[in-house]
Amino acid sequence: MPAEPARSAASAAPLSPKEIEDRLTGLPGWSLGGGRLTRSYRLGSHFAATAMVVHVARVQEELDHHSDLTLGYHTVSVAVHTHSAGGAVTAKDVELARRIEDLAPSHGAH
Numbered sequence: 001m002p003a004e005p006a007r008s009a010a011s012a013a014p015l016s017p018k019e020i021e022d023r024l025t026g027l028p029g030w031s032l033g034g035g036r037l038t039r040s041y042r043l044g045s046h047f048a049a050t051a052m053v054v055h056v057a058r059v060q061e062e063l064d065h066h067s068d069l070t071l072g073y074h075t076v077s078v079a080v081h082t083h084s085a086g087g088a089v090t091a092k093d094v095e096l097a098r099r100i101e102d103l104a105p106s107h108g109a110h
Contacts, residue, residue, distance in 0.1 A: 014088030023094045030097050033079075036068075037093050039100070040077040041109035049076050052107040059099045065092045067100075076109065 015023070020037075024030055030039045043049040053071050056078070060066045067080035078100060082090040104110075 011091045012082055012085050014082075014085050014090055015094070020089050020094075027094070027097050027101055030101070032089065035087060035089070036079040036081040037089055037097050038077070038079045039097065040075055041104055041107075043074050043076065044108050046073050048107050048109075049074055052076050052104065052109055055103050055107065056100055059103065060096065063092070063096055063099070065096050067096060 020032055024032065024037075027037075027039075029041075030037055032038075041049075041052065043052060049071055053069055053076055056067070056069060056076070065080075065082070067078050070077040070079075078097075080089075080093045080096055081087050082092050
């Protein structure tokens with residue numbers, strides 16, 4: 001039987017606009033748009049972009065928290081919010097954004 005994915009310890013309580021602003025200072029390139037944390041990455045090839053999407057999907061499974069991923073020719077775009085918090089941005093979203101930001105350089109993303 002497969003192992004149960006690790007659950008995120010981050011809170012699903014909505015963050016205030018000030019809390020979001022403060023947390024985004026530590027996430028260069030990320031912004032709040034349409035009620036979601038968003039970021040687009042440019043990569044060296046379509047294959048590198050695809051590999052990054054697979055890596056992000058693995059992290060999402062680990063955290064049991066999923067974003068909207070858009071794979072382009074040389075790009076990966078991410079948009080995340082918490083459905084169980086009424087579509088608000090929560091600490092879970094910030095945690096996922098940080099994990100994505102940490103893995104992006106290994107794919108040559110900028």
